[in-house]
Amino acid sequence: MHNSNRRMSSEDVATSALIQRSSSLAASVYDAIFGQLMSLKIAPGSRIPVDNLVRQLSVSQTPIREALGRLEGEGLVVKTHLIGYSAAPQITRRRFDELYELRLLLEPDSAARAAIAMDETRLAALREAAGVMGRREGTDERIRYSTFARQDAVFHDRIMEFAGNKLIRETLNHQHTHFHIFRLMFHSRVTEEALDEHEALLAAFAAGDACAADKAMREHIEHSRDRLVLAFD
Amino acid sequence: MHNSNRRMSSEDVATSALIQRSSSLAASVYDAIFGQLMSLKIAPGSRIPVDNLVRQLSVSQTPIREALGRLEGEGLVVKTHLIGYSAAPQITRRRFDELYELRLLLEPDSAARAAIAMDETRLAALREAAGVMGRREGTDERIRYSTFARQDAVFHDRIMEFAGNKLIRETLNHQHTHFHIFRLMFHSRVTEEALDEHEALLAAFAAGDACAADKAMREHIEHSRDRLVLAFD
């Protein structure tokens, strides 16, 4: 297909061959669709015709169906018999509340565990993740918020990583995928408060204070919820 | 609209038309594979050749790939490029610990909420779910444990339902899917303790005591963990 029967240089082998090994077409298609969902190029609730993807990505239906099935298993798309695939509907108010309830049960505890397991290297990594945020003053509002959202996700994910429970980390990341789409739809202003709250978390981590980390995380999540809940009006 | 131009009795509509609407081939294939994974007919870690399923289920590759993709998205199977699909590997000791940590963060709190929202109807439903267990004295050990596992899952799921947070409920159910396979592999004895612990939970629910329900659930999960952790020796 890509490489026929001709000889190829060692460089070709080092690139195409390895790339070919590590990624099937179905995986590439998955990444493409996933990216379109995350960037809102495919809006929540809108239909996803298979044939469109066939023409757009220049691949046959089979890998596309395989990728869509995987996305269905992850809950990002839904399939209706004899109707087809469509992007998962936008998050509801009820679901929003449930998500924050879940976060409040998991993240403060994990923050406390992370504080206990804190060391210089990890602290530096957290400082970096928190420090990059909010430095883009002159740029476009939308891009700026998109950047903040990504950095905020990295910051929280790092804390989960240091807490040590991979299962909880995966669970939150999975939910975050859905949440990200919601957050981008109603991108609220990047308040300075969020950055202050991150600072409070960093202080608790620097002190290795589990109780303070628990409290700081709890308040951060509650404030985040109160800031975003306005989108439902 | 769904029924074309011919008249059909109401019974026909209730059976063929509706059934046909609600199940695509891919969905049926999914159910079949899911069942084989749950019943350990496909062992954890073993390969799942697509062609085998083609012959076994008498359907073509496409719906099978779609179903396998969905199972991959749910984490029950893994796919390796140019190798194929295989069942997800058995749960590790580390994962086991993480799962119980997650349960301890979520289920006691939900039990407390369920206790607050308790009423006669719900209490009766819980009593029934708990009461059916352990009554199979003469039957085969393996079948008896399988029955207990299913009933135990229903009992816990009902509590989550009454707690009101669908997201938490779905999260735990999703994890339970993986856990079920582990539990069936090393099916330990059905101790009478588990039933006693369920009784303690019911008592707390009957009293509407949130604090007692939290405590009873926490102890129940911790004991469950201690009973099952022996399987790793």
Place this chain on the structure above:
DNA sequence: CAATCCCATATCCTATAGGATTTTATATTG
């Protein structure tokens, strides 16, 4: 003018076929 029926198009669903790669078995050789 509104409602209904019908037809054409678009889309989905399934099946089959061929090319590419990995794995396994066998034979050969040091």
Place this chain on the structure above:
DNA sequence: CAATATAAAATCCTATAGGATATGGGATTG
């Protein structure tokens, strides 16, 4: 006897084609 190389089988991966169904527009009729 062990190790390697070759060949064959199994499996995966992709593409194409045909049948079935839903959706939308237009014509007809009350």
